[in-house]
Amino acid sequence: MTLSIETAVQVLLRRRLRLVAVAAAIVRDVDAADDIFQQVVLAALQQHEELRDEEHLLAWAVRVTRHRAVDWARRRQVQTLPSDLLDLLQSTWGDPAGVGISDQVEVLNRCISKLGDPARELLRLKYHEGLAMPELVERLQRSADALYQALSRIHRSLRECIERESQSSAEAAAEFDSTRIGRVGPS
C-alpha cells in the first residue's frame, strides 16, 4: 500500500514546522530552510508512490531535508554538524511520536506572546529579519555578550513554557478521558 498524493501533502503540511526546523538547525538560515522545505514537498509529490505510510513519510522527509540542508551548507561552505551526530539527530527528529517535540504552532505562538516586547523584538530581528550580530549590536545599542545572553534566556523560557503548556494540555486530555470513561464505562 502506498500513500496517496493527498495524504502525503496533508502530512507534510502538518509537519511543516518540524521539517523547516530540521533544515534550519543544519543551515542556520530561515529563508534557506523555507526553500528546502518546498523542495522536499515537490520531491514528495514526485515520489509519493514509494512511501508506505505516514510514519515512513515523516522519516523519509526528515532524511531528505537533512541531505538537502547539508548539500546547501556545503555549497556555501557553512560548517555542518558531523555525520555521526546528524545520524543521531535524524533518528530523534524522524520519530513520529516525537516525545518532547511539540509541532504545535499554537503552543509556540502562545508562549512567544507571553514574552515581553523587547524579547519578542529581539527574536524577530535575529531570526526573521536575519540580522547579523554586529547589526543587532548597532540597532539595539547593547553588547554582543548581553544579546547572546538575552537570546539564551529567551530560548530557555520558551522551552519551559512549551513544556508547561504541553503538560497541562496532556493533563486536561487525561482528565477529559477519565470523566468520559466514568460516565460511559461499566460501574
Place this chain on the structure above:
Amino acid sequence: MWDHPELQRLDELFPRYWDGVLTPAEREEFEQILRDHETARQALLQMSMQAVTPEPRTSPPLRLPEPTPKRWSRRRLLGYASGGLALGLAGLLGWRHWRSEKFGTIRLDSVRGIVQVNRTHQVAAGQVVSPGSVLHAVGPGSSADLHLADGSTVSLTGDSYLGIESQRLLLHQGNASAQIQPQNSIQPIRLATPSVSVSCPEGASFTLNSASRVTEVGVRQGQASVSDSSGNFVDRVRAGEVLAMRSSGQYVKEMLTSPPTAYQLDLSQPLPQGWEVGYLETTPEGPAICPEFWFDPYHAAVLSQIRSNNLWTRGMVTLYPDSLIRVRYRVNRPGHGQLVIVVRTESRHRTDSGVIEVNDAFVHSRPGVWQWLEAHPRDMLDVKEAPKFGPPWVGFRLIFNTYELDLGLRIADFRVSRDGGV
C-alpha cells in the same frame, strides 16, 4: 527532564551556534551534549522551531488593515508563497467538494509525449480532467492543451506541473500558455503560481512561467491583472509586456523582445534567479558552474546535472542551424555526458518544444584541462526529442548531464554566436 544542566548549557550555546561563532572547544562541548542526551537533541529541534516559527503575533484586537507595503521582505513573501503553495496543495484534499460550475468540464484537446495525472496514470487526448488532478507534462518534448467550458484554452509545456483547483489553475512549476475568453462571471478564471495570480476579465492571451524564485507573466494580447499570493494587486501587464516577480517581492516589467542570436552566460554575476540545478564555484581560473545530483523526473533517476533557469517567456537565444555553440569546460576524468538545449518555436504561445543535444560530449575529453566544446545546432538533431518544427529555434533552457557519475565537470563559459558574433 528540562532542568538538566546540559540543557541549560545548550540554551547558552545555541544562539552562537546559529551564528557560527562557537570556539572549537565550545563546538566540541555542543556536539558532545547532543551525542549524550536524547533530550538535548529534542531541545535543539525545539529551539530551531522557535527560530523558524511564523512571525509572532500578540493577539491584536480587530483593526483596519494597514496599507500594503510596496516591498516585502523575502521571508514574508516566502511565507505567503509557501502558504500559497500549501493552500494550493492542500486544495488537492478538498476537491471532492469541487464546484463543477466554475470551470465546467475541462477536456484535454491534445497531448504530445507523456502527460500524467497525479503522476500515476498517463492521459490521452479527449479525456476529461477530473477536479483535484495535477497534470505533469513529463520531459521537454511533452505538452498538453486543455479546453475549458467557456472556450478558453490553457496549454502546458514540457517539464511542467499544473493543478486543477475549484477557483483557479495552479501552475506549480514550468510553463503554461493561456488564451482566456472574456469572462462574464463575477469570479473570472484565474491562472496562478505559488506566488502570483493572474486574471483577465476582458480576456487575454498570455504565458506564465513558474520557477522556484521567480514568476514571469508575458502578455501577447489584451491585458492581465497580476496579484500576489495574498490577493494584493501588483500590476497590470499589457500586450507586449512581461512582468517578472522575484521571491523577494520585487518585480520588473519590461517590453518583450525577440531573444538575440548571440549570447554569453555571465559568470561574473551570481547565477540568475530560478537557476535550477548547479552552483557557482570560484576556481583559480575564475568562476565556474558545478553540477549537483538531483532527481530527474524524465529519467526517473538521480543524475549529476547542471540545469539553467527556464527562460520560456523571454527566451535565452535564437538558434539557427549554423549558429556556433561554444562551451569552455573541464572534467577530472572523461566519461559519458551530454550538452542539451531545450528549444521552442519563435512564438512563446505555442507549446511545441524539443531538444537539441551533443551526446558523448566528454568521452574524449582530456582530464584536468580547460578545453572548448564546439557544436552547431544542425549537428545536434539526431535525437529522439528533436524539435518537430523548423528553425529558427529559441533556446530557453541549458542542461549539462553526466548521468549517474560526477566527472568533476566545471563549466567556465557558454556562448552562442552567429556570423562571428559575441
